Amino acid sequence: MTETAANAIELKNTSVHFDNGDQQIDAVKNVDLTVPRGDIYGIIGYSGAGKSTLVRVINLLQKPTAGTVIVNNQKIQQLKPVELRQARKKVSMIFQHFNLMKSRTVQGNVEYPLLGTKISKADRHAKAEKLLKLVGLSEYAGTYPGQLSGGQKQRVAIARALASDPEILISDEATSALDPKTTKSILELLKQLNRDLNLTIVLITHEMQVIKSICHNVAVMDAGEIIERGSVAKVFTEPQQKLTNDFVETSTNVKEAIERITSTIKISEFKADQELMYFNFIGNSTKQSVVSELSQKYGVDVNILFANIDQIDGENVGYMIAIITGDLAGFNGAVQQMKTEGVKTRILTDETLKGGDGQ
Amino acid sequence: MNAIMPNVMAMKGEFIQATWETIYMTLMSAIVSAVLGLLVGVLLVVTQPGGILEDKLTYSVVDKLVNLLRSIPFIILLAVISPLTKFLVGTTVGTTASLVPLIFGIFPFYARQVQNALLDVDHGVIEAAESMGSSPMAIIFRIYLREGLADIIRVSIVTIISLIGLTTMAGAIGSGGLGDVAINIGYARFENDITFMAMIIILILVFAVQLIGDWIVRRVEHN
Structure with a gap:
């Protein structure tokens, strides 16, 4: 029993069905979810997708209507109340x-999970102090939460969550009420905890930016179902579903850039040897000077309109929109060269013109 | 003083005793009602639909019982309850006998107030406590009663002030206290200064309760 399984959480064929009189809601539909130990697993979806309901199944705050839930090697639905x-x-x-709890000091909040346990008062104090130091709030021990900023409150909540030495941390939109700078610092803290304490983190959010900054794996939820999942790098570079693509393009600013570019330049006025192209490259391909190589080798001109390089789960991912000018042979050669180097290309000129056909 | 309130000055001793009787009736019935009211108030909150110990049957029975008791006008309750008073205290007149109707008159009211105070405790905090593995008892004592404390004190002040009012009504059936003095002596003998003095003392008691209560609320609240 002391042997630790590779997976912290396994949900099998889990469903949650709400029956409010004449309103029947399937909040979660037949979801299978496996979270490896030590992972940071993101679940993304718009509000109402069933993310919160799904994660509440993990600690049985929400009883599933069907399915099996295994957490830390325990089938938690079979536990007695005390064991649960x-x-x-x-x-x-x-x-x-x-x-x-607004009636307790910061220290009191962090000590809360240890009340009623065998831990002595002195040890409880010491532990809370240690945790407050970890989240950088030592000097606020005697303050009441009402006097803290949002970011500080979330740090206290994190310290409190760590007091019971958890193996799993569930973050339910923990950064959604915070400004971008505070969000970043909270995410850094979570990343640090994952690394230093080998804490498994399940994080739900509606912002791809959050997934991109700290998650290793991601599941995309829509209408109670997981419609896509995989490593963050893979989902980011090869989104299969339209919803996933929406999330990705919003977070990388590509969507906005394409809209801006196609509305400001007239594609119908392009010369025959011009194409508007979108490039997407991962990892090593960013290290080579692709652009200058193209112009030298294939005699095409590359006029860059938009470029962005992101770090996703430690890998570089680049996005570029450019006008390529050159003869057909050179152009095809250039595109072929890019493909062999693992760069994905898309001709936006065609898409835009096709889109305009209906007008 | 003798010129303005001749009758009051003639019965100083009775006034002092009546004031003590009012304080005694208020305090004793407040203590018992506090226990009963908190119990019932907590019971209503935890057994209500979606509560931490949801129990539809218990909730609906207790809820209806509270409504029923609250619907009986106090002056009628005083009379209706007298067999029970006789059984419990052995008599239906006097200060101690009046405690029975006072308790039944006030604790359902207090229970409802406590229920409302506890419903104001942030549901998210309750959920957080559940996620931290708190037992229902721990949630009641460490979250509900503690997070709701300032509101509970507020409703307690309102309740004690109502209770002072009820003790004067109990005076109508011979419970003693300031209400008794005001009605059975001041009003019956047309000695208006006595009625007036009784009112002044009651006002002082009410203000004192309000001031002390507000002071305690300021001490426990940390918004």
Whole structure:
């Protein structure tokens, strides 16, 4: 029993069905989800997609209507109430609105999970102090949450979540009420905890930016189902579903850029030897000087209109929109060369003109 | 003083005793009602649909019982409950006997107020406590009663002030206290200064309760 399984969480064929009189809602439909130990797993979807309901199944705050839930090697649906409460201490949760107790000091909030346990008062104090130091709030121990900023409150909530030495941390839109700078610092903290404590993190969000900054794996949810999943790098570069593509393009600014470019330049006025192209490259291909190589080798001109390089799960991912000018042989050669180097290309000129056919 | 309030000055001793009786009735019935009211209020909150110990039957029975008791006018309750008073205290007159109707008159009201105060406790905090593995008892004592404390004190002040009002009505059936003095002596003998003095003392008691209560609320609230 001491042997730790490779997976922290396994949901098998899990469904949650709400029956509110004449309103029948399938919040979660036949979801299979496996989260490896030590992973940072993101679940993304618009509000109402069933993300919150799904993660609440993990600690049984929400009872699933069907399916099996295995957390830390335990089938948690079979646990007695006392055992379930014990199991919940190993699955901590942080929330969008922090959910701190306003009648307790910061120290009191962090000590809360240790109340009623065998830990002595002195040890409890020491542990809370240690955790507050970890989240960088030592000097606020005696303050009440009402006097803290949003980011500080979330740090207190994180310290409180860590007090019971959890193996899993569930983050329910924990950064959605925070400004971008604070969001970044909270995400950095989560990343650090994942690295230093080997904490498995399940994170739900509606922002791809969040997934991109810290997750290794991601599942995309829509209408109670997981419609796409995989490593963040893969989902980002090869999105299969339209919804996923929407999330990706919004977060990389590509969507906005394409809209801006196609509305400002008249593609119908392009010369025959001109094409508007979109390039997407991962990893090593960014290290070579693709652009200058193209002009030298194939005699095409590359006029870059938009370029962006992102770090996704430690890998470089580049996006570029450019006008390529050159004869057909040179152009085809150039595109072929890019393909062999792992660069994905898309001709936007065609798409835009096709889109305009109906007008 | 003798010129303005001749009758009051003639019965100083009775006034002091009546004031103590009012304080005694208020305090004793407040203590018992606090226990009963908190119990019932908490019971309503935890058994309500979606509560931490959801129980539809218990909730609907207790809810209806509270409504029923709250619907009986106090002056009628005083009379209706007298057999029970006789059984419990052995008599239906006097200060101690009046505690029975006072408790039944006020605790359902207090229970409802406590229920409302606890419903204001952020549901997210309850959910957080559940996610941290807190037992229902821990959630009641460490979250509901603690997070709701300032509101509970606020509704307690309102309740104690109502209770002072009820003790004067109990005076109508011979419970003693300031209400008794005001009606059975001041009003019956047309000695208006006595009625007036009784009112002044009651006002002082009410203000004192309000001031002390507000002071405690300021101490426990950390918004």
